[in-house]
Amino acid sequence: MESIARNRSFGGTQTVYRHASKVCDTQMTFAVYLPPQAEDGPVPALWYLSGLTCTHENAMVKGGFQEHAAEHGIALIFPDTSPRGEGVADDEAYDLGQGAGFYLNATRAPWSGHYRMYDYVLEELRDLVCGALPLNGDHGITGHSMGGHGALTLALRNPDKFRSVSAFAPIANPSQSDWGRKQLSAYLGDDESNWADHDATSLMRENGWPGDVLIDQGSDDQFFDLLRPQALADVMTRTRQAGSFRIQPGYDHSYFFVSTFAGDHVAWHAQRLFGRRSNGGKPQ
Amino acid sequence: MESIARNRSFGGTQTVYRHASKVCDTQMTFAVYLPPQAEDGPVPALWYLSGLTCTHENAMVKGGFQEHAAEHGIALIFPDTSPRGEGVADDEAYDLGQGAGFYLNATRAPWSGHYRMYDYVLEELRDLVCGALPLNGDHGITGHSMGGHGALTLALRNPDKFRSVSAFAPIANPSQSDWGRKQLSAYLGDDESNWADHDATSLMRENGWPGDVLIDQGSDDQFFDLLRPQALADVMTRTRQAGSFRIQPGYDHSYFFVSTFAGDHVAWHAQRLFGRRSNGGKPQ
Numbered sequence: 001m002e003s004i005a006r007n008r009s010f011g012g013t014q015t016v017y018r019h020a021s022k023v024c025d026t027q028m029t030f031a032v033y034l035p036p037q038a039e040d041g042p043v044p045a046l047w048y049l050s051g052l053t054c055t056h057e058n059a060m061v062k063g064g065f066q067e068h069a070a071e072h073g074i075a076l077i078f079p080d081t082s083p084r085g086e087g088v089a090d091d092e093a094y095d096l097g098q099g100a101g102f103y104l105n106a107t108r109a110p111w112s113g114h115y116r117m118y119d120y121v122l123e124e125l126r127d128l129v130c131g132a133l134p135l136n137g138d139h140g141i142t143g144h145s146m147g148g149h150g151a152l153t154l155a156l157r158n159p160d161k162f163r164s165v166s167a168f169a170p171i172a173n174p175s176q177s178d179w180g181r182k183q184l185s186a187y188l189g190d191d192e193s194n195w196a197d198h199d200a201t202s203l204m205r206e207n208g209w210p211g212d213v214l215i216d217q218g219s220d221d222q223f224f225d226l227l228r229p230q231a232l233a234d235v236m237t238r239t240r241q242a243g244s245f246r247i248q249p250g251y252d253h254s255y256f257f258v259s260t261f262a263g264d265h266v267a268w269h270a271q272r273l274f275g276r277r278s279n280g281g282k283p284q
Numbered sequence: 285m286e287s288i289a290r291n292r293s294f295g296g297t298q299t300v301y302r303h304a305s306k307v308c309d310t311q312m313t314f315a316v317y318l319p320p321q322a323e324d325g326p327v328p329a330l331w332y333l334s335g336l337t338c339t340h341e342n343a344m345v346k347g348g349f350q351e352h353a354a355e356h357g358i359a360l361i362f363p364d365t366s367p368r369g370e371g372v373a374d375d376e377a378y379d380l381g382q383g384a385g386f387y388l389n390a391t392r393a394p395w396s397g398h399y400r401m402y403d404y405v406l407e408e409l410r411d412l413v414c415g416a417l418p419l420n421g422d423h424g425i426t427g428h429s430m431g432g433h434g435a436l437t438l439a440l441r442n443p444d445k446f447r448s449v450s451a452f453a454p455i456a457n458p459s460q461s462d463w464g465r466k467q468l469s470a471y472l473g474d475d476e477s478n479w480a481d482h483d484a485t486s487l488m489r490e491n492g493w494p495g496d497v498l499i500d501q502g503s504d505d506q507f508f509d510l511l512r513p514q515a516l517a518d519v520m521t522r523t524r525q526a527g528s529f530r531i532q533p534g535y536d537h538s539y540f541f542v543s544t545f546a547g548d549h550v551a552w553h554a555q556r557l558f559g560r561r562s563n564g565g566k567p568q
Contacts, residue, residue: 007535007536007538007540007541008502008504008532008534008535008536008540008541008544009540009541009543009544010543010544011544014540061345061346061539062345062346064348064351064543066540066543066544067348067543067544067547218292220292248292250292251291251292252291252292254291255345256291256292256293256298256350257291257292257293259293259294259348259350259351260292260293260294260295260350260351263351
């Protein structure tokens with residue numbers, strides 16, 4: 001991997017990398033923040049998955065996570081939201097194709113050649129950064145909107161790979177939303193039985209999470225109806241899933257919302273990454 | 285003034301306004317952050333002046349000031365960096381014309397018709413926001429790069445209007461720099477005796493500041509030679525100006541530098557805006 005930008009930030013280092021991804025069969029860009037503590041040895045990592053239209057850059061410049069990561073001694077990893085470049089399929093709509101990978105492995109043409117963000121984030125990029133950077137094996141994951149969907153689906157399907165999971169205004173129930181049905185159909189085909197593994201509400205109902213979960217959702221989110229937070233909250237309550245589902249009054253879907261609660265989420269992950277899971281068994 | 289965007293942020297409100305400026309004879313855009321404490325009555329205000337190529341938006345989304353402003357109960361005001369729009373003179377270079385107003389009143393054609401950022405910030409915008417928003421009379425001022433130049437020159441010429449002043453990597457000595465000579469010549473004419481009022485180093489030598497001054501400068505700033513921090517530091521030392529001139533090791537000119545020290549600056553202004561000046565007399 002090649003460093004293409006590097007800036008000092010809160011005593012640590014914010015770096016943007018580019019590398020040739022085998023999984024996505026194209027050049028991929030991502031960003032990593034290493035806190036000052038990483039100079040003394042490996043640190044835990046918090047993955048942040050971004051939303052529709054975003055790249056690695058949005059949260060890196062607008063999320064305000066670095067200050068809190070430096071305070072707690074946690075690295076931040078900001079992947080891109082899709083494969084990109086010439087030869088990578090795209091769509092005119094903002095919510096399909098480049099910038100809208102939905103953190104899954106597409107099985108349908110024209111997407112299946114490059115759109116493999118699930119394997120990319122979970123396997124290839126994780127192996128790459130863990131091999132090259134001072135990260136230990138304790139990883140948490142969070143994200144915003146489509147990235148909140150990604151964080152929840154990746155974690156709920158892989159509790160052995162993540163010690164902690166949270167989300168900001170996640171697309172909570174894509175199989176029942178216009179932010180999901182079009183994309184799941186395009187990427188995975190019309191057989192809806194293949195969609196459940198990519199729907200946080202379904203996964204929460206079927207798998208649950210062995211620890212606790214933190215979800216923040218703005219009350220004035222302009223995309224509230226598309227996100228369907230009520231579906232996820234309902235399942236979490238019915239399954240008595242450990243965790244906090246917080247409605248934040250007056251907040252919308254923007255990074256002003258994300259940055260306001262960035263500190264809460266980093267502190268919350270830090271507590272779980274440095275300590276033991278607060279809830280060792282799968283809740284019923 | 286008309287509100288064109290509003291977001292909840294750290295319990296307060298981040299708003300973008302547009303208004304018809306008489307001083308600049310064009311529509312101007314600016315942003316204001318009101319902390320939660322403003323709901324209970326007027327609060328002090330910290331002005332943030334941005335650098336070359338910026339608008340009201342850069343620091344608003346990348347500076348990370350809101351969190352600290354909410355903690356201390358201070359409003360933030362983010363003006364634009366120049367007049368804009370059709371009919372407003374411009375130049376092909378990024379460092380002259382729109383986005384590069386240098387916080388002065390131009391006296392030469394084609395700039396003199398609209399480029400009056402000194403009077404705009406100091407008089408018109410201040411009167412506007414103080415009349416319309418819950419701000420008290422205690423104002424501080426800071427800024428980055430060209431905005432650091434603006435903060436220092438406005439404050440040093442108007443110690444009755446600001447209780448506190450700081451700067452991030454200011455253009456410290458424009459009359460001796462390629463970031464300054466071209467612009468001062470274009471806006472004010474070639475008679476260099478008219479430039480001294482727009483050069484922080486000259487003003488610091490002649491006027492000083494009745495309180496203390498905080499300057500942060502990154503050691504790895506890619507524009508170090510254009511900023512000429514050594515000229516300002518030299519004068520501050522020789523005149524025994526109260527304050528701190530800090531070289532921050534490893535930091536560059538980006539908002540990763542600004543955001544890292546945003547908390548220090550807001551806390552520093554808060555101490556002076558809520559209390560008394562730490563140094564009541566003009567230093568010799």
